[in-house]
Amino acid sequence: MTPPTERGSPQLMPEFPQALNGGNTGLMAMTKTKDALKILERVTGNNETIKTGIAHTKINLDVAQMIYDARTRARLSQSVLARSLAQSSR
Numbered sequence: 878m879t880p881p882t883e884r885g886s887p888q889l890m891p892e893f894p895q896a897l898n899g900g901n902t903g904l905m906a907m908t909k910t911k912d913a914l915k916i917l918e919r920v921t922g923n924n925e926t927i928k929t930g931i932a933h934t935k936i937n938l939d940v941a942q943m944i945y946d947a948r949t950r951a952r953l954s955q956s957v958l959a960r961s962l963a964q965s966s967r
Contacts, residue, residue, distance in 0.1 A: 914931075
């Protein structure tokens with residue numbers, strides 16, 4: 878249990894402080910990145926099911942972005958686009 882702070886709430890302390898302060902953990906150091914795909918790869922490892930799910934999600938995000946870009950270029954709101962799609966499917 879972590880000791881309470883002056884206000885009585887527990888302190889948030891890392892489980893492995895040596896990993897955060899540059900201490901020797903026996904593990905190879907990783908370079909920092911902000912690339913979400915690289916971070917996901919580090920977290921998921923070689924799990925093919927997770928990799929497939931990530932790939933499908935990436936495709937869905939790409940399609941959603943294409944729809945958003947086309948809709949905003951046409952200066953349509955979501956509701957106007959939805960109504961026009963509903964009418965065209967009749």
